[in-house]
Amino acid sequence: MAQEIEIEFKNLLAEEEFNTLYQQLKFESVALIEQTNYYFETDDFRLREQGAALRIRRKKETWTLTLKQPHSEGLLETHDSLTEEEVNQWIIGRPTQAEHVGPQLEELGISYEDLNYMGSLTTRRKEQPYKNTTVVLDHSFYYGKDDYELELEADSRETGEKVFQELLDRYHIPRRKTDNKIKRFFQAKSD
Template identity: 35%
Template sequence: MAIEIEKEFKNLLTKEEYTHLLANYEKQLTHHVTQINSYFDFQDMLKNHKCALRIRMIEDCDYGEVTLKIPKSLVEVIEINERFLPEQLQVWIDKKELPLPKSIQEALQKEGIPLTTAYMIANLKTIRKEGHLNDDTLLVLDHSFYNNTEDFELEMEVKDLSNGEKLFKKILDEHSIIPRKTASKIKRALTY
């Protein structure tokens, strides 16, 4: 089990903005992966607490993850990750039912959510290109597909929120990108 605090900034992009950033950051965006996210909930219990639960399968990877996200602020999220073999994760995806790992059950109980099993509510596929701008900053460009639609997103994962916010705003300004309120992928997948 791994627990980490994710600090990130996000902005939805037009296709043109996405293509422009891909060209401008081509040298930095050296890691490319395709992810399949399957989202789970039970009677909106997680949604009502603004939490998210997913299985993430990564193409050509020998493991996948069950992840619980618990928001702590607009830009900070606690992530609890458990790794599993892809074959086991695929069984749960096919059944559309996820028996929660003990660590995730315990974290949910601390949030007042007595949940032991969750059911699939949405799927989303993302083609991700990422790379480090510096030791503290990971730049991510996502092209996501769900419910017969697609979108484009800029994410920046940072270690220091203050410096990260300045750099994120600088990137938006330098490339004439309008700041847009950006819902999480699970919210977007459930909206359409």
């Protein structure tokens, strides 16, 4: 699928909260997924100004270019699969044409030539089904920092909100304003 609506809820965690959820929700038996996001932006941050973000994600041996844009239900994600050679071209400043992402970038008024590779963020992730949602525990590393995060993905905003709040309440975790990974990445880059 080239496009999808992502409905997710996020909360940064203290290491102790992360460990509690890991044990209580029995994540030890879930396979570890390691993924690296390679971020792209214009020099004048035109993607960010429009609430959008552009990344290439390496997960196992697959590479996916994703443009995230605001949507009334969550985020509109547009995807293209890339080869490792195409990824290398993107990183050295020679982006290849992307069938689905390209037209979306054009609508935002952004050309390939305006895009620059900004760096990477690596996440060690575990995810599993939970009450008709997917609960995710992430430990991310970027610019000499690391953080812990709870994510919950749902098919509807109502279901996701209910299950997410129940989870936080059950484990006495305060709800924290949590920027997405790309915002945290750029904040760390500028620190």
